[in-house]
Amino acid sequence: MSFLHLVAFAAVVLGFCFVVLSLACGLYYLAELVEEYTVYTRKIIKAMTATVVGIHVLLWIVDRLPFLLLAFSILCHGVYTMNLKTFPFISLTSVPFIASCGMLCIFKRHH
Template identity: 70%
Template sequence: MNFLHLVAYGATGLAFCFLVLSLACGLYYLAELVEEYTVYTKKVIKVMTMVVVAIHFLLCIFDRLPVLQLLFSVFCHGVYSLNLQTFPFIQLSSLPFISSCVLVFVDHFLWFKYFTRYYRPFMDIASFFGICVWLIPFTYFISLSANDNALPLSDPSAADMIPHQQKTGLFKTLFGFLGIKQQQSQQDQSFSSQSFDLQQPSYHNIQTPYNTNMTTPVSRSHYASNQLQNRKAL
């Protein structure tokens, strides 16, 4: 073994560490995005669920995957969507959440058993597991962090009106670039500037008693000295 192999092993370990840190940073920014835009997140999860269910039906038509397992996966995604009724308040002890956790592993085990018996390319298997099996549960897993930071409002549409801490992140910057809530932020800035102008006092028209009290004695003494000079002259 030469020294170059040792350098290659060290570089591989360093690349693995960078990969883990990148995944951690990505999860952090995704969680921050979910906390900031809870209403948009709920809509995105609905659309993603419908797209995944449509992919299941297309796989049944074109790729001839087993119908029963595809129907079971569609049923699993229907159970996942029950968590949207109280989103972002997901109760960890509720029946929909516990059923979703159990169905995720059952669905994964069934499809893993199927692909071990029938050969498919690795990229096809990885794409199927990433989109059709793990995508929606992973989205709910990231959304659990919004449960602790959301307020119990009666109107879910007012959740995004709550002022948040100004954080600059990758996904927040992307949403700002796409124009989401840009008009609202401009209105908030204009309102804050107007309130600051109203609170700021004007010092131009204020006359302090010091000036009034000082000018009066000076003028009186000057007038008295003029009278004394006039009397001496007479």
């Protein structure tokens, strides 16, 4: 192994560290924005959920993907949306949160 290989390896490690640090800073900034603008964040999450549900319907109509899987996914998104009623505060003992966790376990078991 030459000195150039060691320099290249060190550069890759350093580059990876910078990417991870940049990602962490970006996520921290997004968390601050969510904390600051909870009402706007709730609207964005609802719009994104509606978009995903619309895409699911289009996948069923256009591509004829399995109806039951898409219906289950739409149901999951509906339950996830119920958690937004008390956003950003989510009770770990609330029915929507427990149902969300249960649906996630059901989905993971079948895939």
